[in-house]
Amino acid sequence: MQRRFFLASMSAVALAASFPVQAATQDMAPLRIVVPFPPGGATDMVPRNMQDALSKLLGQPVIIENKAGAGGSIGMAEVARAVDGNTFGVATLSTHGVNPAVYKKLPYDAVKDFVGVSEVVKAPGVIVINPSVIPAKNFAELVAYLKANPGKVSYATPGNGTIGHMWGAQFIKSTGVQMVHIPYRGAGPAVNDVLGGQVPVYFDQVASSLPHVQSGKLRAIAVSWGERLAVLPEVPTYKEVGHPELNDPSWFGLVAPRSTSPEQIARVQKAVAQVLQDPAVKKRMDAQGLYVSGTSSAEFTQQIISEVGKMKTVAAAAHISIE
Template sequence: MQRRHFLSTVAAAAAVSVSGMAMAQDTRPLRVIVPFPAGGSTDMVPRNLQDVLGKLLGQPVIIENKAGAGGSIGMAEVARSTDGLTFGIATLSTHGVNPAVYAKLPYNAIEDFVGVTEIVKAPGVIVINPKLIPAKNFAELVAYLKANPGKVSYATPGNGTIGHMWGAQFIKATGVDMLHIPYRGAGPAINDVMGGQVPVYFDQVASSLPHIQGGKLRAIAVSWHERLAVLPDVPTYKEAGHPELNDPSWFGLVAPKSTPAEQVARVQKAVADALKDPAVKKRMDAQGMYISGTSSADFTKQIASEVAKMKSVASSANISVN
């Protein structure tokens, strides 16, 4: 009896060992879907990690851009995947704003996914075209907007985007009156701000930084708990008297709900380890992004919290997309 029990225990342990080895030695490509176009902030994050992550996992990491409908097309494809090898880059837009503003989504941000990890925090920034608005700081900008009610417009990547939400929060907090100009993407929006068609833009630091450093845009305030190393002269919203605007954006990794727990844990650990690589950290820092690497459980809870928060903002500002 004891011998049979011993042998069954050994067999079970061997099976677990073989299963673990099979997963560890899986050389099939890991697929990471970016639900926005190449070249933007969302795309930068996994590409900063790609090589190091592939080495840590022992398998190729392939990044695919599946843009459209505010990130909904790519996220829906992630949600439908059942191969255990498909992951997606989640953002405050896809897993916070979209569920709050779209009447219908082809995915459920909470029920269809498991959070793998938050990869980075991404501070936001309000920028202006200095040729159109003479303001040098936050107080001067607010004073200018109040002196010109309804005459100043602000650009965003589109209706119901995080830029739109940030603009609505800014307007409510400061009591100004601005006209929203939605674009079909971040590229056209920021190009028109630099070109002088629209004077104000709400963006993430990562994508505006080169234009700020090049003098084409002036940064007025950033949403972070302290001044950024890449923009040391730009105050936080809290310093400007509006701590309620100080929440940053973020980028994380999610997997379909059906993904095996051991696979989620394996990828989470690899991402956390990749974020400790000095070269990865240097690239993230240079782009104004701050590494995180949270647990799967914490990131899953964070997504639910962000959806609730954005629903409150959308309701207050009467923002919806049909």
């Protein structure tokens, strides 16, 4: 453990030495990154993988706060209201694509209240089952089991209006099965109940359930990615099993309140881009089923606008609407 900590620290120092540290423009106050979901899920892993290196590059402390609830809406609403210039949020396809499409009332506007800083990673989705509850060994056997037990099997997601919810609804429509949705307050609690057998099927990013799949406690059935994943080489993509419409991955990025200065946004975006070049950061992300990307502020802002429109189409087709 000490050796791993030492190596991670040395990596962060080396990264900082490779790029000139930019002077802090906010009197060295901590840079706060709000994660709108509980600890333990993919949304939480993304900023924590970058935290130390980002702090050294920016020349100021970086703190991460989890503000969970309402499918990420509580945390993102807090980010939208911030006016200190040092508060950023982890945006996801759920918070900045699905939520605006499914919630009739949302305490923030995904487009008007934020400026995109950068997409950070893309994240393949996965459907996993508890093999002690459902004996299916593959996609075809799972679908056959669900069709033999219509409406008797529940599936877990990180919450109403999350991408897991959308993936579950799309799976049901694509396969013609019947399942009951059980929303949780984040990926961590959802995975815990799937491990316990209370809910046998789970839809979310690979990162949240990967350790449990690798340990054999959960069984991965299919992933939403362009090709098989190095971390799950035996698991087919949805396209391979005949459902290419389910093959789109998710993504995570950083956003800032609309009130944040362009100079501060550019400063953080540049630091994020540099962190994502660090081989140690990339290796940690890869091992967790997260794949670094990186974009400009303008590109990520436009991406959010496009995703909101796309998810509204998906939500309408799946008849998903939340009060």
